Amino acid sequence: MRKNIVAGxxxxxxxxxxxxxxxxxxxxALANVTPNCDVVVCTPFTHLTSVVNTVDTKKIGVGxxxxxxxxxGAYTGEVSASMVASTGAKYVxxxxxxxxxxxxxxxxxxxxxxxxxxxxxxxxxxxxxxVLEEREAGKHFDVVKxxxxxxxxxxxxxxFGKLILAYEPVWAIGTGKTASAEQAxxxxxxxxxxxxxxxGKEVAENISILYGGSCKPSNAKELxxxxxxxxxxxxxxxxxxxxxMGIITAF
Ligand code: PGA
Numbered sequence: 697m698r699k700n701i702v703a704g705x706x707x708x709x710x711x712x713x714x715x716x717x718x719x720x721x722x723x724x725a726l727a728n729v730t731p732n733c734d735v736v737v738c739t740p741f742t743h744l745t746s747v748v749n750t751v752d753t754k755k756i757g758v759g760x761x762x763x764x765x766x767x768x769g770a771y772t773g774e775v776s777a778s779m780v781a782s783t784g785a786k787y788v789x790x791x792x793x794x795x796x797x798x799x800x801x802x803x804x805x806x807x808x809x810x811x812x813x814x815x816x817x818x819x820x821x822x823x824x825x826x827v828l829e830e831r832e833a834g835k836h837f838d839v840v841k842x843x844x845x846x847x848x849x850x851x852x853x854x855x856f857g858k859l860i861l862a863y864e865p866v867w868a869i870g871t872g873k874t875a876s877a878e879q880a881x882x883x884x885x886x887x888x889x890x891x892x893x894x895x896g897k898e899v900a901e902n903i904s905i906l907y908g909g910s911c912k913p914s915n916a917k918e919l920x921x922x923x924x925x926x927x928x929x930x931x932x933x934x935x936x937x938x939x940x941m942g943i944i945t946a947f
Pocket of ligand 1: 705864868869870871872908909910911929930931932933
């Protein structure tokens with residue numbers, strides 16, 4: 697059966713010292729709690745090793761927010777999937793809308809990143825989602841279908857089954873505007889059906905599809921109650937241990 701997952705995405709926030717303090721606080725908050733979901737924190741590259749060493753990694757998985765689309769070599773400033781894995785991190789966010797929009801990451805580039813992440817034993821948290829104009833034009837189903845098809849449908853069903861997907865409507869990220877639970881459920885069900893058509897019902901039923909975009913303690917319960925919403929990818933609310941805990945305990 698598919699897992700419930702709450703994953704934090706710290707983005708470009710916190711100094712190393714602040715990040716360690718946040719990880720410590722979260723670790724302490726979870727020490728005597730058995731959450732009904734897997735917990736993951738995705739941090740800047742510079743923080744990975746320290747966060748891995750700060751938390752109980754049996755309780756809190758650690759991930760990167762990105763990795764390179766090349767394996768190694770003369771790519772100044774890039775960080776490879778094998779480097780991420782060598783820190784002890786187990787996850788990597790791929791295709792976040794901010795990477796797509798600001799750093800021009802295409803479906804083809806994201807396909808390479810996904811292959812490298814998998815080859816290095818990392819679990820990709822692969823993000824898809826439409827911008828406001830696409831939603832208003834009723835194109836959101838086509839947009840997410842194309843993102844999944846072009847980046848992921850070349851994978852074997854075994855590899856596809858290792859992914860976590862995150863549906864994040866771009867208009868809801870950091871805006872305070874959340875998709876309603878019904879909007880989330882509608883598109884999550886569509887994504888699962890798209891996967892079932894390609895890989896069969898079993899693969900589709902077993903994959904976790906997270907919702908992201910202004911998810912917070914006050915709306916997490918309603919979102920997570922939906923059949924096809926298996927957790928959240930959390931930005932702003934993951935920067936505060938108490939509010940992140942409020943989302944984790946929504947399960
Ligand atoms: P947000 O970000 O929770 O701050 O809207 C979510 C994300 O971008 O992953």
